[in-house]
Amino acid sequence: MDLDNVKLSIVGLGYVGYPLFKLFSKQFDCIGIDNNIKVIQRFQENESEQGAFCNSLYTTDYVDIANCNIHIVTVPTPIDRFNNPDITMLKDVCVNLATSMKPGCIIIFESTVAPGTTDEICIPLLEQYSGLKINADFHVGYSPERVNVGDIHHNTANTSKIISASSDYALNVMYILYSAIIDAPIIKATSIKVAEAAKMYENVQRDVLIALANEYSNYCHSEGIDIKEVTACAATKWNFSNALPGLVGGHCIGVDPYYVIDRAQQNGLNLPLIRTAREVNEQSVIKSAYRFIHRVNNNLGNTKSLSLLVLGFSYKQDIGDIRNTKIAKFIELVTPEFSQVNCFDPLVDKQAAKQEYDIDVLTSLDELKPSYNVTIKMHNHTCFAALSVNSEQFYSLDQFL
Ligand SMILES: NC(=O)c1ccc[n+]([C@@H]2O[C@H](COP(=O)([O-])OP(=O)(O)OC[C@H]3O[C@@H](n4cnc5c(N)ncnc54)[C@H](O)[C@@H]3O)[C@@H](O)[C@H]2O)c1
Numbered sequence: 001m002d003l004d005n006v007k008l009s010i011v012g013l014g015y016v017g018y019p020l021f022k023l024f025s026k027q028f029d030c031i032g033i034d035n036n037i038k039v040i041q042r043f044q045e046n047e048s049e050q051g052a053f054c055n056s057l058y059t060t061d062y063v064d065i066a067n068c069n070i071h072i073v074t075v076p077t078p079i080d081r082f083n084n085p086d087i088t089m090l091k092d093v094c095v096n097l098a099t100s101m102k103p104g105c106i107i108i109f110e111s112t113v114a115p116g117t118t119d120e121i122c123i124p125l126l127e128q129y130s131g132l133k134i135n136a137d138f139h140v141g142y143s144p145e146r147v148n149v150g151d152i153h154h155n156t157a158n159t160s161k162i163i164s165a166s167s168d169y170a171l172n173v174m175y176i177l178y179s180a181i182i183d184a185p186i187i188k189a190t191s192i193k194v195a196e197a198a199k200m201y202e203n204v205q206r207d208v209l210i211a212l213a214n215e216y217s218n219y220c221h222s223e224g225i226d227i228k229e230v231t232a233c234a235a236t237k238w239n240f241s242n243a244l245p246g247l248v249g250g251h252c253i254g255v256d257p258y259y260v261i262d263r264a265q266q267n268g269l270n271l272p273l274i275r276t277a278r279e280v281n282e283q284s285v286i287k288s289a290y291r292f293i294h295r296v297n298n299n300l301g302n303t304k305s306l307s308l309l310v311l312g313f314s315y316k317q318d319i320g321d322i323r324n325t326k327i328a329k330f331i332e333l334v335t336p337e338f339s340q341v342n343c344f345d346p347l348v349d350k351q352a353a354k355q356e357y358d359i360d361v362l363t364s365l366d367e368l369k370p371s372y373n374v375t376i377k378m379h380n381h382t383c384f385a386a387l388s389v390n391s392e393q394f395y396s397l398d399q400f401l
Contacts, residue, residue: 008070008072215280350363372390
C-alpha cells in the first residue's frame with residue numbers, strides 16, 4: 001500500500017481513539033467514527049470553533065468509512081458487574097466493519113484484549129459477515145495502546161509501539177504507518193497473540209506490584225512506620241521496582257487482569273498470584289475507609305455529628321475520568337458515619353457521576369459549605385493547590401492506604 005493513498009478510519013473516539021485521530025489526521029486522510037452521537041457533536045462543535053478540522057471528518061455511520069483502506073479500532077473492552085470480560089462493543093465493531101469494508105483493507109485493533117481474541121473472535125466475525133478471506137481479501141493487525149490517561153510525559157508519539165499482524169504485508173504497512181506518527185521504537189511481535197499477551201502482562205505486572213505495596217503497607221502500619229519512606233529507601237537499590245500503595249481504579253489496571261484470569265481458566269489454568277493481587281487491590285478502599293473513620297473517631301470523637309469534605313472523585317490525579325473510580329466506594333462506606341458528606345471535584349462530569357454512581361459531585365466552589373469538620377484529599381489534583389477550605393482537620397488518602 002502506498003502511503004500517499006492511505007485513507008484511515010479511527011473507530012471509537014475516546015481517550016485512546018481521539019488523540020490517535022488527531023495525530024494521524026496531520027499526515028493522512030482520516031475519518032473518525034463513534035456510535036455515540038454526543039461524542040461526534042462535541043468534537044464537531046469544539047473544532048468548528050477552533051477551525052482545526054472540517055466537520056465532515058466525523059461520523060456515526062459505517063457507510064462513511066467504507067472507502068478507507070485502514071481501520072484502527074479503539075473501542076472499550078470493559079468487564080461486567082461479575083468481573084467477566086465484556087467484548088460486546090468489539091464484536092459489534094467487527095460486524096459493522098465487515099459489512100462496510102472493502103477488499104484489500106487492513107483492520108488494526110488497538111483495544112486491550114485477552115490473548116487469542118483477535119485470531120479467534122475478531123477475524124472469524126470479519127470473515128463471516130463480509131464473505132471475505134483473511135490474508136487473501138483483507139488483513140488484520142494488532143497494536144496495543146500503551147499510554148496512560150493523564151500522563152503528561154508519555155504520549156502516543158513518544159511511546160514505543162508493539163505491532164503484529166496476520167501477514168507480513170500488513171506488518172510492513174503498519175510499520176511504515178506508525179513510523180509516520182511515532183518517534184520511538186516500533187517493535188514487531190512474531191504473532192498477534194504475543195502482542196496481546198505483552199499488553200496484558202504490562203498491566204498485570206502493575207496490578208501485582210501495587211497489590212504488593214498495599215500488602216506491605218499493612219505490614220508497615222503494624223510496625224508504626226511509613227510505607228512511603230520505606231519505599232523511598234528501598235528504591236535506592238538499582239533493581240527495586242517502584243510502586244506505592246493505591247486504590248486501583250480506571251479502565252485498565254483494575255480491569256485487564258480479569259481478562260487474563262478468564263482466558264487462563266478457559267485453558268484449565270488457575271493464576272493464584274494474579275487473582276490474589278486483584279483481591280488485595282479491591283480491598284484497599286475498604287481498608288482505607290475504615291482506617292480513616294477510626295482516625296477521625298480518635299481525633300475528634302464520634303464522627304456521626306461531623307461534616308466531611310472529600311476532595312477528588314476521578315480515579316486518578318489531574319484527569320476527569322470516573323470509570324471504575326474507587327472513591328465512589330469510599331464515599332459509600334464513609335457516608336453513614338458522618339452527618340454530611342460532600343465531594344468536590346471540578347474535573348469530573350457531575351451528570352455522569354450521578355448517573356453512574358448516584359453521587360452528587362460538587363464541581364463549583366460556590367456549592368461548598370462555608371466550613372467542614374473534616375477534609376480528606378484523595379488526589380493531588382493541581383487545581384487543589386490553590387484551594388482554601390475551612391476545615392478543623394485535614395487528611396490525605398495516602399495516610400490510610
Ligand atoms: N484509556 C487509556 O488510557 C487506555 C490505555 C491503554 C489501552 N486502553 C484500551 O483502549 C481501548 C479504548 O479505551 P478508551 O479509554 O479510549 O475508551 P473510551 O470509552 O474512552 O472510548 C471508546 C469510544 O468508543 C465508542 N464506541 C463504543 N462502541 C462503538 C462502536 N460499536 N462503534 C463505534 N464507536 C464505538 C464509545 O462511544 C467511546 O467514545 C480499551 O480496550 C482500553 O482498555 C485504554
